[in-house]
Amino acid sequence: MSDRWTRWLLASGAIRHPEDAGSLGTVLLSLFLVAPAEGWRAWGRQIRHLFPHVDFDRLRPSDVLRIVLQSLWLLVVRLPGEARHGPDPSRLLRKGRRRWGERRRVKSAMRLQWQRFKSWAVRHFPALLDRTRLRGSVEHAALHPFWDHWLARYACYALAVLLAVICITTPFDVASQALFVLLLLAVALWVRRVPGPVPTLILVVFSITVSTRYIWWRATSTINDDTLANLIAGVVLLCAELYAWAVLLLGFFQTSWMLRRKVVTLPTDTAQWPTVDVFIPTYNEPLRVLKPTVFAAMALDWPRDKLRVYILDDGSREEMRQFAEEIGVGYIIRERHNHAKAGNINHALTLTNSEFVAIFDCDHIPTRSFLQVTMGGFLDDAKLALVQTPHHFFSPDPFERNLNTFRKVPNEGELFYGRVQDGNDLWNATFFCGSCAVLRRGPLEEIGGIAVETVTEDAHTSLKLHRRGYRSSYLNLVQAAGLATESLSAHIGQRIRWARGMTQIFRTDNPLLGKGLSLAQRLCYGNAMLHFLYGIPRVVFLTAPLAFLLLHAYTIYAPAMAIVLYVLPHMVFATITNSRMHGQFRRSYWGEIYETVLAWYITLPTTIALLFPKLGKFNVTAKGGLVEESYFDWGITKPYLVLMSLNVLGLVAGVYRMLTGPNDELGTVLVNMAWTGYNLFLLGAALAVAKESRQVRVTHRVHTRLPLTLHLPDGKCLPCxxxxxxxxxxxxxxxxxxxxxxxxxLYISLRRSGRSFSFPCLSVFASADRLSLRFAALSREQEMDLVQCTFGRADAWLRDEVRAHEQTPMHGLRDIFRLGRDGFGLLITQVLDYLDPLLSRLARLSHSLATLLPRQPALPIEGKS
Amino acid sequence: MPILAVTGAKGGVGSTAMVAGLAGAWSRHGKAVLALDLCRQNLLRLHFGLDWHERDGWYARLAAGQDWTDAAWRTSERLGFVPHGQLPREWVGLVYALDDTHWLADELASLALSGDCRVLLDTPLHGRERVQALTAANHVLVVLPPEPLSCGLIEELEAELLSYGIRPDRLLYTLNRFDPVRQLDRDVELLLREMLAERLAPLPIHRDEAVREALAMRQQVADYAPQSQACDDYLQLATWLSIRIEAGAKPR
Structure with a gap:
């Protein structure tokens, strides 16, 4: 009946779009109001975005108020982009448009003149303006053998050093300094738009110049020695800045040029392929975490008789032994559990004998192509001892979960795996990262197995290999994925371990000293270890302005204007350059958030490790767990609350000083207050991370589009x-x-290497275009097939590797302010909650009242809606 | 001009539906297609929406001494098909034109179809029509049921097809009515892939109720259930065949 009814309604003109015939409401609406041509339903979908705070699928009583308020508000404001449609009554806007039009006319007239001049010049001086000829002659000059002569080369170096010394040490007055940095900035902003690695290097040179100039100025003309307290405060801050400067420079060195190593293909004759042992060390992780890893490891594309998988169970659990026996993989336990993971692997090395050892943490699921991608290099280069691939996580880490930035903002590790390791690789200084790597057995046994002296056995192992003259390489292809740490405290625990271990290596086997390393390797390792000493400097930066605001100590003895002219360029250039280099893997300023959160916790362990490197034990990073209730981790935030109150106090003191202090101090007070304000936002962001969001799924879901067939009970199949x-x-x-x-x-089936695999499931929930399923009682074999069809696919993580470069560093700054604000909001509600239930109820009421307020709709971008 | 004979490894494995599905998929890909029903049962017409009582076809025309091309139908701009047509039992064998094994090959050549038009022959298992089809064809697609006997049938079938002078790399195979939920189907695919390697279509046609329902409604699968797995499979198979045909067009 519905077809005829629709046709009748359309013919009679009652409705204007067949879609509206479906419900009585829209038909009635059409009877009484003039319906839009696209029909009420489509119209309804279009105007939904005008009410961003109303969920039309689940209307609540209060939404009536929201809709009314928002409609009133929409009547009086103009939407962004609306001016483009239809006539525009606003005079102001029309005026603007006219002016813009005039400007365009002037511009086109100028362009015409320029064209004329150009054609005149080309006619009269053809040799000077022929681009290809010019480029050819430039290249010819650059490739001239003259440059290869050592004299020319060293003369250039000497000239560069001389220039650098002049640029860094010449004292300027305020005006000259301003002119100098503005000129550099103008060139930098222009160079920034040119793609390629050479402009990046130019930016690096600029940044080094400006920062070194700043440090020089700080060291030579801003130390205040009128009282001992001032001197100490000034020197402490200077040391922190020197540290930051050194790490900045080393970082530039480490990441100046990406090697971007390509996969070396294996010979077609599989008889030449070597034997490989896959080690999966575990200690206390549940079987459900281990299972997929083992299944995927068994399915690695490698000759069956040359691949052996071993579970190294330090927990000696019966359940594991049974599992290993059932699926036919090796199972190794030991009696003495010394040296944690390193000892575990070393013990297994004594019981196995393949030429190569691949190591996976028990939650890192390899893709089937792992060995094919990594092993080629070993056959080409007999001195190659290690191939490392990135660690990739398919579950959000605590930062991503609590700040809701999963897959939106690159996480903490991406800078290291995306850029730093690739840069290290250029200098043959790729570190071993403990998992997702292949090692050659010979060299490994030569250095006595995995290093056991420190708690970061991985980096120390590769250091030892490098000292023996072996090479390592890094392949920036995600060939395994795992679970991120589950809670902030666990995350912090892991970072503490890394920081402590790296500091231990720095003390016991310092890469800057000892034999066997090239200078570049020393610098790369040195930076990796120095990097973890950021704890104290970060705390110094978070409290430095308080020295003046609270104690009136002049830590930087210089006029406010000079400080601004030296500090700001130092920061701006570092930010521009880092954004250009790392924008794909680390948003600007996010490093500060990561450091601020961790600084307090790694300060003590690194200091202790620096003084007493032999102390400390290995702690296992907990993974694969749940956070059942959202909660605020007060324990973790305590030091930040203290720092925060100090900073707030500093702001109050600053206001007091502004009102009562001498006039010539005003600039200094303002500079310090701005610094304090920035610190407060950083601390606020750190608080926001401590709000642990609920995490309810036992297993993490991986977002990927895989083709599959759905087999329905009625015998039909759907491609999905x-x-x-x-x-x-x-x-x-x-x-x-x-x-x-x-x-x-139901059944689903997936294809893998020319075969189908089917899995029984039960439907959970079906909507118009979605169906949720859960697998029903899979057999062991099916479980294995499922892992191999999903996590183990060679292209499983390909889409995750595509990352966008950040647009401008300003986005990062905005993130800091947003997160800082959220942190404060959280803190205030928590405190109110704690103080008085009534107050908190008032707060909640005001919050819910605030949700009624109209807000700016997010209009879909034209052409994309 | 690519002429593809579609034949089952045995009877009732869905080769007629395969011809209809492929014809639809190729015409959706923008290729001109002519489908010819050479089976005496005259069933291809149902896939293209003809009435059960429609008895006209090339065979009937030939028997009546008329031009057989008048029996052709055009279902869309690019897709034409010719039903077999039905004759009383006693008339069978009286069409002497078929005694010349090259009759169909010559007729198709004289049609002056455009060079990239593809001809699909729904080939019976026996009889003069089979000889005609395999003599005229330059490619063969064998429809295999997902049963172990498929592996056994291939050897003899291949010897027969090669005797018609068809190039071995143009003997192609596909699995039909494949149900991945059944263990046997999966095992057979594994075996066949080992035996046939590149010559077995990379994706099988799934056993999908939509195919039977489409025939019951006398529609093509692509019209009846455009979002079904079978429709998708036909499209994938058509793409693979196009690639094989274009690659095979180069002389060796």
Whole structure:
């Protein structure tokens, strides 16, 4: 009946779009109001975005108020982008448009003149303006053998050093300094727009110049020695700045040029492929975490008789032994549990004998292509002892989870795996990272197995290999993925271990000293270790302005204007350059958030390790757990609350000083207050991280589009794609709606290497274009197949590797302010909650009242809606 | 001009539906297609929406001494098909034109179809029509059921097809009515892939109720259930065949 009814309604003119015939409401609406041509439903979908705070699928009573308020508000404001449509009554805007039009006319006239001049010049001086000829002659000059002569080369170096010394040490007055940095900035902003690695190097040179000039100025003309307290405060701050400067320079060195190593293909004759042992060390992780890793390791594309998988169980658990026996992989335990993971692997080395050892943490699931991608290099280069691939995480780390930035903002590790390791690789200084790597057995046994002296056995092992003259390489291809740490405290625990271990190596086997390393390797290792000493400097930066605001100590003895003219360029150039180099892997200023959160906790362990390197034990990083309730980790935030109150106090003192202090101090007070304000936002962001968000899924879902076939109970099959998957279930995108009662038994099938694999499931929930499934009682073999069809696919993480470069560093700054503000909001509600239930109820009431307020709609971008 | 004979490894494995599905998929890919029903049962017409009582076809025309091309139908701009047509039982064998094994090959050549038009022949298992089809064809697609006997049938079938002078790399195979939920189907695919390697289509056609329902409705699968797995599979198979045909067009 519905077809005829629709046709009748359309013919009679009652409705204007067939979609509206579906419900009585829209038909009635059409009877009484003039319907839009696209129909009420489409119109409704279009105007939804005008009410961003109303969920039209789940209307609540209060939404009536929201809609009314928002409609009133929409009547009086102009939407962004609206001016483009239709006539525009606003005079102001029309005036602006006219002016813009005039400017355009002037511009085009100028362009015409320029064109004329150009054609005149080309006619009269053809040799000077022929681009290809010019470029050719420049290249010819650059490639002239003259430059290869040692004299020319060293003369250039000497000239560069002389220039640098002049630029860094010449004292300027305020005006000259301003002119100098503005000129550099103008060139930098222009160079920044040119793609390629050479402009990056130019920016690096600028940044080094400006920062070194700043440090020189700080060291030579701003130390205040009128009282001992001032001197100490000034020197402490200077030391912190010297540290930051050294790390900046070393970082530039380390990441100045990416090697971007390519995969070396293996010979077609598999008889030449070497034997490989896969070690999966575990200690206390549950079987469900270990299972997928073992299944995927068994399915690595490698000749069956040349691949052996071993579970190294330091927990000696019966459950594990049974599992290993059932699926037929090696199972190794030991009696003495010394030296944690390193000892575990070393013990296994004595019981196995393949030429190569691949190591995976028990939660790092390898893709099937792992060995094919990594092993080629070993056959080409007999001195190659290590191939490392990135660690990739398919679950959010605590930062990503608590700040809700998963897959939106690069996480803490991406800078290291995306850029630093690739830069290290140029200098043959790729570190071993403990997992997702292949080692050659010979060299490994030569250095006595995995290093056991420190708690970061991985970096120390590669250091020892490098000292023996072996090479390492890094392949920036995600070939395994795992779980990120589950809670902030666990995350901090892991970072403490890294920081402590690296400091231990720095003390016991300092890469800057000893034999066997090249200068570049020393610098790369040195920076990796120095980097972890950021604890104290960061705390110094977070408290430095308080020295003046609270204690009136002049830590930087210089006029406010000079400080601004030296500090700001130092920061601006470092930011521009780092954004250009790392923008893909680390948003600007996010490093400060990561450091601020961790600074307090790694300060003590690194200091102790620096003084007593032999202390300390290995702690296992907990993974694969749940956070059942959202909670605020007060314990972790305590030091930040203290720092925060000090900074707030500093701001109050600053206001007091502004009102009562001498006039010539005003600039200094303002500079210090601005610094304090920035610190407060950083601390606020650190607080926001401590708010642990709920994490309810036992298994993490991986968002990927995989093709699959859905087999319905009526014998029909649908080609679908996954939305996400985990070991327990799947959400799939349907081509059309399917009616399914909950718990309907179904099958899905996936293809892998020319074969199909099917899995029984039960429907959980079906909507118009989505279906959620959970797997029903998979057999061991099916579990294995499932892992191999999903996590183990060679292209499983390919899409995750595509990362956008950040647009401008300003976005990062905005993030800091947003997160800092959120942190304060959290803190205030928590404190109110704690003080008085009534107050907190008032706060909540005001918050819910605030949700009624109208807000700016987010208009879809034209052409994309 | 690529002429593809589609034949089952045995009877009732869905080769007629395969011809209809491929014809639809190729025409959706923008290729001109002519599908010819050479099976006496005359069933291809149902896939293209003809009435059960429609008895006209090339065979009937030939028997009546008329021009057989008048029996052709055009279902869309690019897709034409010719039903077999039905004759009383006693008339069978009276069409003497078929005694010349090259009759079909000559007729197709004289049609002056454009060079990239593809001809699909729904080939029976026996009889003069089979000889005609395999003599005219330059490619063969064998439809295999997902059963172990497929592996056994291949050897003899291949010897027969080679005897018609068809190049071995143009003997192609596909699995039909494949149900990955069943262990046997999966095992058979594994075996066949080992035996046939590149010549087995990379994706099988799934056993999908939509194919049967489409025939019951006398529609093509692509029209009846455009979002079904079977429709998708036909498209994938058509793409693979296009690639094989274009690669095979180069002389060796």
């Amino acid at each position: 794609h996954t939305v996400d998957y985990s070991e327990g279930g799947m959400a799939i995108e349907l081509p059309h709606a399917v009616k399914l009662a909950p718990d309907t038994p």
